[in-house]
Amino acid sequence: MSPHPPLHLTASGAVRAALASPGLRLDLGLAALHLRSRSALLAGQLQRVYPHFPFEPPGDFADLHVHVDPGAGLRRWIRPQARFRCDSRRNFEPFPASHALPLVEWGSNWLIGQRFNDHLLLHAGAVERDGRALLLPAVPGSGKSTLTAALSLSGWRLLSDEFGAIDPASGEVRPVLKPVALKNRSIDVIRAFAPDAPLGPAFPNTRKGTVAHLAASAAAVAARHRGARPAAVILPRWSDGAALSLQPVPPEELLPAVGFNAFNYRVLGARSFDAAVRLVRQCPGWRLTYSRLDDALRGIDQLWRDLVPAA
């Protein structure tokens, strides 16, 4: 158990002060983020979407050192901005100051996708049940995050909404635990699915429309250093009005899909190939088409019961 209190039980003034200096350490499992900012808004937003993460000083090692500052000169007062800086480099255009959280989320995701090349990083949702991981690789707009969010609210442990991080040595999926980023209609879908879902504030008018973040559960945070061997790969696709369809995908078709949805397949070269071949040999694949979340969850649940005997 962490010796540090969780962020949501920490006084907001203490979080704000620590975030300003020396910064907060967010241990995401595979990666640790050291975040500094003088934004009081960001401190409050972090408490809402990282509620169960420990309130840690940045004493230990961190992989990513991120600073979100308000910019200089008149920008401090006129249409203030949030600017993302990592290792003294600015990789992104500034966001409005009120949108510091989406900037931190997208920026840190981008950095993880660029830097964690000791793992095969799939653009995938990842959840765990009965000790085994389910991977959901998909292109943006496929309903991956909605499905991952719904699974995480239905007894599955969230490993990641963005990264299926596969350790090439062990074949395990490692958690990269961050809030699930829901966009546009997905926000209302999840609100309707689970009215008590711990959603953070909605951020309208981002490049991807309105975004809101679903917090990871206390159990998922407590287990964020525990990986899981994958048991299945599902390629999800939301399609308006479509009846539920779960079609097996043979390994020779699953392999290109895995490679296509990897951030760093080419960077890792033969190690990617070996890890991907191992994955598709070990895990059966399915193509899931759905329009109703309940149907999709029922289908996945049935499939999982057949595949993984309950622990």
Added chain:
Amino acid sequence: MQRLESLELTPKARIEAVGASWAAFSPLSGETLILNDEAAAILEVLQAGAADERAIATQLNADTAELSLADLQGLVRGAVMSLEAAGLLLRRPAPLPGHDMLAG
């Protein structure tokens, strides 16, 4: 006089059975490919050692009675071009006659 060329697998290329097909990775191109049966058969022959197109076709002809040697040679030529472009095999000049003697 045209110099004979032999074909060989690109060093460190990976070839693995995946489901009903074969997948290959080329360290030269960084590409992963799902191979058709002809390409997989050619690479299998080359796993045993370098060979020219005619020798590959002859080997395949010994394994299958469905196609004539001439048909197989045409098929091998086409597949070899694709495999070479994908970085899965290399074309090298065949050793000159007497090469072993000179080297020895």
